[in-house]
Amino acid sequence: MASSIDVSDLNIYYGDFLAVEGVNMSIRSRSVTAFIGPSGCGKSTMLRTLNRMHEVLPGARVEGKVAVDGQDLYDVSVDPVQVRRQIGMVFQRPNPFPTMSIYENVLAGNRLNSKRMKKAEADAIVEKSLRGANLWKEVKDRLDKPGMGLSGGQQQRLCIARAIAVEPQVLLMDEPCSALDPISTAAIEDLILQLKEDYTIVIVTHNMQQAARVSDETGFFNLKAAGEPGHLVEFNSTQQMFANPDDPSTEAYISGRFG
Numbered sequence: 001m002a003s004s005i006d007v008s009d010l011n012i013y014y015g016d017f018l019a020v021e022g023v024n025m026s027i028r029s030r031s032v033t034a035f036i037g038p039s040g041c042g043k044s045t046m047l048r049t050l051n052r053m054h055e056v057l058p059g060a061r062v063e064g065k066v067a068v069d070g071q072d073l074y075d076v077s078v079d080p081v082q083v084r085r086q087i088g089m090v091f092q093r094p095n096p097f098p099t100m101s102i103y104e105n106v107l108a109g110n111r112l113n114s115k116r117m118k119k120a121e122a123d124a125i126v127e128k129s130l131r132g133a134n135l136w137k138e139v140k141d142r143l144d145k146p147g148m149g150l151s152g153g154q155q156q157r158l159c160i161a162r163a164i165a166v167e168p169q170v171l172l173m174d175e176p177c178s179a180l181d182p183i184s185t186a187a188i189e190d191l192i193l194q195l196k197e198d199y200t201i202v203i204v205t206h207n208m209q210q211a212a213r214v215s216d217e218t219g220f221f222n223l224k225a226a227g228e229p230g231h232l233v234e235f236n237s238t239q240q241m242f243a244n245p246d247d248p249s250t251e252a253y254i255s256g257r258f259g
């Protein structure tokens with residue numbers, strides 16, 4: 001289920017604008033990788049290239065290679081819609097489908113995959129996914145109620161349940177806790193640590209403590225100067241990155257001297 005990701009010589013464009021330049025990194029299967037760096041350095045842009053969400057915008061494109069378990073995601077033979085199904089994404093703001101019940105929210109991806117399911121099978125997926133997202137106990141008696149009726153933290157866990165219901169190879173998370181209170185944030189962080197037993201997880205975060213708490217590896221992105229493309233300064237084990245970074249700018253960012 002979990003995959004490794006190898007990025008080579010990746011340049012990421014919005015039209016003519018080179019937003020991120022020359023990224024090389026290897027993301028291990030069944031690990032948590034955090035992307036950190038100051039605003040505008042390209043963390044979210046980089047994340048969205050890992051499931052071909054970037055090119056949804058007109059004119060947005062990449063050069064280089066992103067290989068998932070050795071298969072180049074950008075090969076002409078690869079269907080981007082299929083990639084987005086296999087590599088799930090959780091966004092900054094929880095986004096349950098407003099008209100759907102909790103139950104139907106969990107199954108939304110499976111239904112899109114147009115898999116016909118028997119009721120017992122659907123029930124099993126809903127329970128497994130909600131258990132996997134640490135939400136089952138809180139919602140099991142109100143599965144037919146709207147997903148929007150949950151708290152923000154519960155909605156985010158519902159979105160995680162929806163993402164894992166299709167058994168993706170990789171989970172991408174773009175600042176998944178930035179709209180949440182500290183208790184909900186702690187619940188999501190616990191969940192991330194559990195999920196990495198089964199999934200490869202990549203998370204963008206502005207929160208240094210969060211990166212230190214949940215990730216195994218960290219990539220620090222930066223801009224050489226305003227208007228210049230973002231680039232990956234350092235990719236290292238999180239422990240080393242926070243204790244003894246290779247690059248002085250990593251040290252300056254982590255210790256709060258800029259950004």
Ligand SMILES: Nc1ncnc2c1ncn2[C@@H]1O[C@H](COP(=O)(O)OP(=O)(O)OP(=O)(O)O)[C@@H](O)[C@H]1O
Nearest residue numbers: 014019037038039040041042043044045046057230
């Ligand atoms: N839709 C877009 N069209 C054109 N340029 C964009 C678009 N989205 C982002 N950019 C530009 O790409 C660069 C990287 O942006 P991105 O949002 O990836 O950075 P980030 O590190 O995630 O920032 P933040 O931490 O503020 O979310 C920035 O210069 C940004 O202005």
